[in-house]
Amino acid sequence: MTIAVFTFSLLGAMMLGLPIAFALLVCGAALMVAQGQIDTTILSQKLIEGADSFPLLAIPFFMLAGELMNAGGISKRIVNFALAWVGHMRGGLGIVAIFASVMMAAISGSAAADAAAIGALLIPMMRRAGYNVPRAAGLIAAGGVIAPVLPPSIGLIVFGVIANVSIGKLFLAGIVPGLMMGLSLLVAWQWVARRDNVSVLPRQSMAERGRAAVEGVWALLMPLGIIGGLKFGVFTPTEAGVVACVYAFVLGAFVYRELPLRQLYPLLVAASKSTAVVVFLIAAALVSAWLITTSEVPQQVSAMLQPFMFNKIVLMFVIMFIVVIVGTALDFAPTLMILTPVLMPVVKEAGIDPVYFGVLFIMNNAIGLITPPVGIVLNVMCGVAKISMKDLMQGLWPFLWAELIVLFLLVLFPDLVLVPLKWLS
Numbered sequence: 001m002t003i004a005v006f007t008f009s010l011l012g013a014m015m016l017g018l019p020i021a022f023a024l025l026v027c028g029a030a031l032m033v034a035q036g037q038i039d040t041t042i043l044s045q046k047l048i049e050g051a052d053s054f055p056l057l058a059i060p061f062f063m064l065a066g067e068l069m070n071a072g073g074i075s076k077r078i079v080n081f082a083l084a085w086v087g088h089m090r091g092g093l094g095i096v097a098i099f100a101s102v103m104m105a106a107i108s109g110s111a112a113a114d115a116a117a118i119g120a121l122l123i124p125m126m127r128r129a130g131y132n133v134p135r136a137a138g139l140i141a142a143g144g145v146i147a148p149v150l151p152p153s154i155g156l157i158v159f160g161v162i163a164n165v166s167i168g169k170l171f172l173a174g175i176v177p178g179l180m181m182g183l184s185l186l187v188a189w190q191w192v193a194r195r196d197n198v199s200v201l202p203r204q205s206m207a208e209r210g211r212a213a214v215e216g217v218w219a220l221l222m223p224l225g226i227i228g229g230l231k232f233g234v235f236t237p238t239e240a241g242v243v244a245c246v247y248a249f250v251l252g253a254f255v256y257r258e259l260p261l262r263q264l265y266p267l268l269v270a271a272s273k274s275t276a277v278v279v280f281l282i283a284a285a286l287v288s289a290w291l292i293t294t295s296e297v298p299q300q301v302s303a304m305l306q307p308f309m310f311n312k313i314v315l316m317f318v319i320m321f322i323v324v325i326v327g328t329a330l331d332f333a334p335t336l337m338i339l340t341p342v343l344m345p346v347v348k349e350a351g352i353d354p355v356y357f358g359v360l361f362i363m364n365n366a367i368g369l370i371t372p373p374v375g376i377v378l379n380v381m382c383g384v385a386k387i388s389m390k391d392l393m394q395g396l397w398p399f400l401w402a403e404l405i406v407l408f409l410l411v412l413f414p415d416l417v418l419v420p421l422k423w424l425s
Contacts (some may be wrong), residue, residue, distance in 0.1 A: 002031070002034060002295045002296065002297055002300060003297060003301070005030050005034045006030075006031060006295070009026060009027045009030035009031070010023055010024070010026075010027040012026075013027065014334075020281060020284075020333065020334045020337065021277075021280050021281045021283075021285075024281075024284040024285055024288045024337060024338070025043065025047070025284050025287060025288075027291075028046075028284075028288045029043065031295045032291060035294070035295060043287060046286065046290055047283050047284065048283070049286070050282060050283030050284070050285070050286030051280070051282070051283040053161050053282075054238060055157060055160060055237065056157070056279060056282065057241070058167070058237050058238040058240070058241040059154055059157060059241075059278055059279065060241075060271060060272070060275040061242050061245050062152050062154055062157075062241045062244060063110075063154070063274045063275050063278075064245050064267065064268065065107075065108070065241065065244035065245045065247075065248045066107075066108035066110050066113055066271075067267040067270055068245065068248035068252055068259065068267060069108055069248045070108070070113060070117050071252060071258070071259055071263060071267055072248060072249075072251055072253065072256055072258050072259040073252060073258035074107065074219040074222075074248065074252065075104055075114075075117040075118065076121060077216040078100050078103045078104060078219050078220070079100045079121050079122065080212050080215065080216065081212045081213060081215070081216030081220070082096040082100055083096050083201065083204075083212070084204045084208055084211075084213070085212075087204070088200055088201050088202060088203040088204070089200065090194075090198075090200060091189060091193040091194070091196070091198070092200060092201065093122060093125060093126050093129060093136070093201075094126075094131070094136065094139055094189045094193055095186065095189070096122065097118060097122050097136070097143055098139070098143055098182055098185050098186050098189065099182075100118050100121075101118060101140065101143025101144060101146055101147075101185075102143070102146060102150070102178070102179070102182040103220065103223070104118065104147065105143075105144075105146040105149070105150040105178060106152075106178075106222075106223035107152075107219070107222055107244075108147060111145045111146075111332075111366060111369050111376075111377050112144065112369075112376055112377055113147075114144045114147045115141055115143070115144025115145075115380055115381055115384075116380050116381075116384055118140050118143065118144070119380075119381055119384035119385060120384055123136060123137060123140070123384060123385045129198050129200070129201075130196075130197065130198040130199055131193075131198050132193075132196065132395060133385055133391075133395075134387055134391040134392050134394055134395030134396075135192065135398075136385070136395070137381045137382075137384070137387060137392050137395060137396075138381075138392060138395035138396030138397070138398075138399055138400075139185065139189055139395075139399055140381060141370050141378060141380075141381040141392070141396060141399075142185055142370055142396065142399035142400060142402070142403060143182070143185055144377050144380075144381075145181075145366040145367055145370055145377060145403070146178050146181045146182055146366075147366075148332065148362055148363075148365070148366040149177050149181060149359070149362060149363050149366055150174055150175065150178030150179075151170075151171035151174050151175065151178075151223075151226065151227060151230075152171065152226055152237070152240060152241070152244065153362065155332065155362045155366065156170040156171060156174055156358065156359070157237065158278070158282055158333075158336060158337075159336060159340060160358070161286075162282065162285060162286060162289060162336075162340045162341060163340055163344045163354060163358060165354045165358050166355065167237040168230050168236070168237055169355045169421060170358050171227070171237065172227075172230070172231070172420040172421050173355050173356065173358075173417050173420060173421055174359050174362070175227070175420045176416055176419055177359055177360070177363055177406070177410055177416075177417055180406045180409075181363070181403050181406055184402040184403055184405065184406045185399055185402055187402065188398045188399050188401075188402040189399075192398045215256075218251055218255060222244070222247055222248075222251075225243070225247070226240050226243065226244060229243065278333070281333055281337055282337070285336075285337035285338070285340070288337075288341065289340070289341030292341045292342060293341065293345075297342060301342055301343070301345075301346055302345065302346045302349055305318065305319075305346055309350055312350055312351065312352050312414075313411060313412060315346075315352070316352065316357075316360070316411045317408070319343060319346075319347075320360065320407060320408070323335065323339065323361065323364040323365065324371075324404070326339065326368075327364065327365060327368025328368065328371045328372065330368070331368070331369075331375075331376060332365050332366065332369055332376070335368060336361075336362070336365055339361075340361070343361070344357075353418065355417075356414050356417045356418055360410055360411065360417065363410075364407060367400070367404065367407065370396060370400055371400070372389065372393060378392060378393075378396075
């Protein structure tokens with residue numbers, strides 16, 4: 001009965017067109033009524049408590065860091081660095097796209113922003129060189145969804161807050177899966193593009209390569225600095241966001257000189273708007289999470305999954321399959337907010353490492369950003385590449401399957417996710 005109230009109230013509110021945050025509050029109120037109580041004071045108190053979290057301060061800082069990076073010319077120099085070294089190879093522009101996607105993911109953590117920035121730079125070049133544009137756009141879209149997996153990731157921060165899991169450990173555990181996603185795209189690209197008759201860029205001289213390396217080195221050092229600082233306890237994930245902001249500002253304004261001070265105000269406004277949406281979503285999700293717990297929804301879900309509890313790997317396969325299906329209908333944030341409080345008690349009961357589960361859960365949700373019909377990154381790439389959704393999907397399939405294969409390999413071999421925690425502990 002409780003699961004039915006939870007499901008129908010949430011879906012009903014969303015079908016009426018309510019934003020997901022308000023739909024979560026409606027769901028919470030419905031659960032209160034189902035329990036025989038209704039007290040709006042409790043809802044408002046829990047909403048405030050949901051936003052009152054120190055780790056959440058990392059979100060506005062990383063949001064602002066991403067805005068500063070895109071405006072300060074950092075993404076352009078990462079692409080130029082890759083072009084200088086591998087642009088002359090057959091299929092080289094695709095390799096550049098993958099390298100740039102991984103590096104941007106390790107800096108900004110925003111899938112849509114990374115895909116848009118890289119696509120705007122590379123799609124025109126790939127079109128002129130004779131590449132299959134839908135395939136190129138599909139590659140860049142698939143590369144963009146590495147961003148929520150590699151640290152610093154806003155998705156991992158949100159999961160850590162809702163699930164009460166160490167954000168620092170989540171960041172470290174996201175390194176191998178994120179790099180494996182990039183490697184899978186490289187293999188898939190080499191396979192599908194090997195017969196394409198495309199022109200290649202001229203090989204650049206060592207002097208030109210050195211110049212590109214000097215210009216790009218400061219951008220390339222940023223993710224190493226963040227991961228190193230987290231590992232050695234120099235700063236917390238929240239403080240890492242501040243470091244990222246200062247670094248991006250100094251780099252864009254004084255080193256590359258592409259970030260005029262007059263542009264700071266609109267960047268601050270954009271980051272503030274994005275932060276407000278995310279934090280309100282989290283606060284509403286934590287209200288629902290509290291009511292979901294008191295309504296014993298996780299226990300009922302656990303009972304439904306009981307036939308699969310005999311084996312952790314089997315249970316993870318079932319959960320990942322469910323999340324893949326949900327991801328085709330819901331966007332990243334709603335799936336994360338709704339399913340985290342429902343699945344975490346099941347995961348803990350089964351003895352699955354919460355850090356391992358969190359990384360795979362975020363990875364699964366990230367892949368949902370490129371599954372039709374809702375995937376937001378798909379819509380972004382359609383606009384950037386000026387192609388239809390149908391054409392984009394034809395080019396995307398090899399790369400979508402490559403990332404799904406990585407996901408299910410990590411289900412089979414969970415130690416791969418936890419390797420950085422063991423090596424760096």
